[in-house]
Amino acid sequence: MIEVRAQKQLGEFRLDAAFEAPAGVTALFGRSGAGKTSLANAVAGLLRPEAGRIAVDGTVLFDSARRIDLPVRHRRIGYVFQDARLFPHRTVARNLSYGGRHDAARVIEMLGLGPLLDRYPAALSGGEASRVALGRALMSDPVMLILDEPLSALDAPRKAEILPYLERLRDTVRLPILYVSHSASEVARLATTLVIMEAGRVLRVGPAEEVMADPAAVPLLGVQEAGSLITARVEAYDAEDDLTELALSAGRLLLPGRAGVPGQPLRLRIAAQDVILSLEEPSGLSALTRLPVTVTRVEEGRGPGVAVGLAAGTDRLLARLTRRSARSMGLAPGQQVWAIVKATAVAPQDVGG
Amino acid sequence: MIEVRAQKQLGEFRLDAAFEAPAGVTALFGRSGAGKTSLANAVAGLLRPEAGRIAVDGTVLFDSARRIDLPVRHRRIGYVFQDARLFPHRTVARNLSYGGRHDAARVIEMLGLGPLLDRYPAALSGGEASRVALGRALMSDPVMLILDEPLSALDAPRKAEILPYLERLRDTVRLPILYVSHSASEVARLATTLVIMEAGRVLRVGPAEEVMADPAAVPLLGVQEAGSLITARVEAYDAEDDLTELALSAGRLLLPGRAGVPGQPLRLRIAAQDVILSLEEPSGLSALTRLPVTVTRVEEGRGPGVAVGLAAGTDRLLARLTRRSARSMGLAPGQQVWAIVKATAVAPQDVGG
Amino acid sequence: MQWLGPEEWAAVRLSLRVSAMATLCSLPLGLLVAQALARGRFAGRGVLNALVHLPLVLPPVVTGYLLLLALGRRAPLGAWLAERGIAFAFSWTGAALAAAIMGFPLMVRAMRLGIEGVDPRLEQAAATLGASRLRIWLTVTLPLALPGILAGTILAFAKAMGEFGATITFASNIPGETRTVPLAIYEFLQVPGGEGAALRLVAVSLVLALGAVAASEALAQRSAARRRG
Amino acid sequence: MQWLGPEEWAAVRLSLRVSAMATLCSLPLGLLVAQALARGRFAGRGVLNALVHLPLVLPPVVTGYLLLLALGRRAPLGAWLAERGIAFAFSWTGAALAAAIMGFPLMVRAMRLGIEGVDPRLEQAAATLGASRLRIWLTVTLPLALPGILAGTILAFAKAMGEFGATITFASNIPGETRTVPLAIYEFLQVPGGEGAALRLVAVSLVLALGAVAASEALAQRSAARRRG
Amino acid sequence: ERVLVFAAASLGGTLDEALAPWEAATGHDAVVAYAGSSALARQIEAGAPAQVFISANEAWMDSLDAAALLAPGTRRDLLGNSLVLISGEADVLALEDLPQTLGEGWLAMALTQAVPAGIYGREALVSLDLWDSLEPRVVQAEDVRAALALVALGEAPFGITYASDAAAEPRVHVAATFPADSHAPIRYPAAALAGSGPVAVDLLDWLSGPEAGQVFAAAGFDLP
Ligand SMILES: Nc1ncnc2c1ncn2[C@@H]1O[C@H](COP(=O)(O)OP(=O)(O)OP(=O)(O)O)[C@@H](O)[C@H]1O
Ligand SMILES: Nc1ncnc2c1ncn2[C@@H]1O[C@H](COP(=O)(O)OP(=O)(O)OP(=O)(O)O)[C@@H](O)[C@H]1O
Ligand code: MOO
Ligand SMILES: [Mg+2]
């Protein structure tokens, strides 16, 4: 549970943001200069708001009314800065251990830091430095994490190794995480709550599923980034084809690879652009997942696209079509159609644990 | 025309890379620590190779055999560093004009720097700083650009504003660009040539279309990043539906929005995961593009996925399916199937000008 | 003026002139030497460094004496200069020279720290933007080294205001010409009961020197504030 | 030893002891003051800064005289200290005190430059990792300010090796007790024909002081090289 | 027993030589601290642990006397000196011709307001009616030895020092001696300091004695 309210004038920029978020990952999403880093700094205690209140899991970190301002070091917030901020005079090993040696072996392994331990930061590549910064924050055994674009300098395979670790922190240790990112797929995968910022203010807050599946949020997220989050249950794993079968409220979905264990709930992000609609039940297609859905909403955007809200059982899906398609199919709320989801488009990056 | 051969020992890391690339954008792609920045530094003159030769458009910048080592300032290479490296004691305006005022108004406009001109770098957000760095390099009127992950701190809408500008530089001024990125969609959109690096060496070089459409390159690019590049020709623009019709060698493709002018060639990236295969000609689908294709190759990867090479007329396409789909469809080289491409998945980010 | 006699005011004016001259004239050389020591990797680096520290390590009187040996009329260099009408010994320019040399190690050290603190990657960035070495130095290195340069300048100035031993040995004590405030103070202190006059002069020179220190402080602060954003 | 007499070697040993003592004892205070001036925003900051610069601005003899006034046996503070067995005037500790005070502005300025050069964002990063202020200072600020700290230390040491005016005024010139190398050199210069002996002493103290400078240089270089990667 | 002697810097060397036989004979240890008379006098005022003070300057001894810091009855004039005009050249010069001979050259003196040799010298030039014409050409050195050095180095063609200084420096020659009545008598007062013991007086007596007198005379000092 994170509660943030902060006001601060920075030159001509005014930060005036407030939101509340339940446990889990709270993603801060917004354009460059929207105030994400400033807000994160306020939470960490590096920027003192003129007025406001910041509390994490019931602990008040800052309250201008009650003149509470917990010193940074007592907040125990592991902060991965947008710039790595490694200590240049300490080796990687001594950077990592500066705040503690919590879960050291696993962090070093997961981030692939083993070969770097004796190096000084000046001899690291950009991505290596950002991994060390992440490791340093994780090893300090924080009660909360702030990650400011921690993965933006990393390649896809490396991201794929780190995200599950963050998911485990979110789910097993129940560590609150404030996550700043420009990547909707990262956000979708991790975020419980999505906070959309613009010009220092919070435009929209809510459960990530809702905000992302809301056709009205498409322009905020960027056309390519919109999509829906669905919680599915793992049914079975087919070792021969290396496929995991998931149960949705409206049917089955097949994911490549092994994900979770049977019975476990799993979060999936299905990008609006990866959903195809069909008037008849399709057959002979390489896409294995077809769900009967009901059109709930047809939203014309500014561009050529149409965002179509769908109810798939109790889940909500979002599809993005061209206007011509929508017209030729005669889509209207209440209509029954088939949604085709390509399993390979979902997996493995966008599957939350 | 870029010609690079460089050897250098950096601690335990050995850079030993060589490639040649024609005019246009040469993308350096590779995992964190692969040596991309080091190679870019060698080209810029910031890292002196022990041996090697570097030439751009016929001008020899470095040649260990002939003891040529052009000073950095005479290379006239606009370099956007992985870290922004703005001059902290100069305002944004005076950072921008440090190397010249080439195309100043347009660059400032395109990068949205107008409101920042009087600020000092310390008062910039991460993304703002990276935009200023890009602007500073562009305004120095370079004869070559090196861009080391210039867009990674930027949001999708901002990227969508910058990419066309870079494309114009590539096409109109014919500026050679060395582009380091982890984002396949950026690379696909811009790159003429793709250089894949690993552990200091060049693993694969070639025209971007070829490398990306080569099923064997999928693991190098990352599963999510593989796809094919196709050059299409603009046929017509449908103002009512805001759709552009493109002619491929195998048929028509509809893109949302207006792209190019009739007769103009256009590059498209079609991600492997966005291609669905169908045994029969599909109907009643929201996806508007369906192309008759011939299976050329079925490549089983390490994971659950299968990469399928397709010939669509004279173009090559790549599709990624689950193994089960491939089997149930009985895919084999020579087989005639239909490829369904979702127009909204292609547009607008992956359309090159 | 009752409080200080005209001769004392003359000493104050002279001290200011000598110190200003010493500081301004050693500034360019100090910057060059600081740059060379900070970044250069040349053969005589160690020797140059030792040379710069010399006036700090030597008793001031010895420095003055060595100056006399080097620039005196019988010395080749001194004779050569004298022929060209440049005489240092027994003139206010000599006092300035002595003060400059005594302050030089302080000036260079501070400037060097400032220059060493400049991130060479910013200089690289400037080079990629086509700037020449000189332009980089003037537009990137120097402005970023400003705190060190200011500190070096003010240290040299303050030292010049207080310099005694080398000055009296090299430039002697000629009222109106080389009798700076410290020399005047020394004179007062030699006579029983002269403390009062000495302390009045001390007070004046303190006000001036510390005023300069405070001014440089304010300057440094202003430029730092902008950079902090 | 033919070359220098036993009394001269005694002066050399004494100078080393005095300079080492002066440098080591002023080190912690110098660091504190440098930190306060670099980062503190407190009321007496300007005054503290002026005070620190004082010994630079004052002629050394005046500093010695003021020390004598403050710490002589007849002065209240001096008497109070003497009762507790702490006598500065006329003892080698007094020479060390004089040297320390004369070197203090140089030490503090360099250290302050070093500390000001430390990126406060690194200190912030340390705070987010749970480090206390003291730990941050010891593990981040000081190591990163090392070039400045080394420079300050070596400047103070070099100055102590060369200090004359304040020492002879405050601690007097007592052979074996306060007769440091610069005082011995002065004495030789007082005796006609003593230049040779004086120059020999100059040479010895130069070798020592410049050796220390070179050593500190090497140390700074080593730690810089690692950081440069 | 250890006796700490505070002595004017210009006695450096000579005094050690004069004291060596006394130390050998008595077994006492004379430790001499040389510095400017003013510095030594101030240190004595501040409580310096010296037993004997030999000043080059009567005024400072007077001021210690007035402050009752001297052991009563021990003050004496230990040495005298004469004032000479020195030159790098071996030629003898009539004092009246000095301004003309000097021309644009410099006349080196000790500080004329502060240091005894300078004060005496100025007094002498004033009484000889030469001061007004010479004043602009005077360079004042920190002390009489520094003035001597300026002449020895050739920086100044002439200088005014004590005869004892001139005697010890082979590179200078005495061009003229100032008449004894052109300035106040030059005296080096010496005294044991308050609280000192009999050994200090014994040391003083030895210095006033004939054996030490020979040493001083050889060094160019006058005996009172
Ligand atoms: N000290 C300051 N003075 C003036 N403006 C400031 C200052 N600090 C930050 N700003 C401005 O505040 C805005 C928010 O900055 P912030 O760093 O929080 O953005 P952000 O959302 O993290 O952006 P990005 O994604 O680019 O990192 C920016 O426009 C920035 O220029
Ligand atoms: N001075 C050095 N000493 C030792 N190793 C070095 C040095 N400089 C770079 N390296 C190593 O060389 C490798 C290549 O670094 P480089 O910065 O070129 O990688 P990169 O491909 O740009 O990676 P990233 O995508 O993370 O920025 C890295 O493993 C890095 O740690
Ligand atoms: O120490 Mo001095 O004695 O600078 O003239
Ligand atoms: Mg930010």
Ligand SMILES: [Mg+2]
């Ligand atoms: Mg890199």
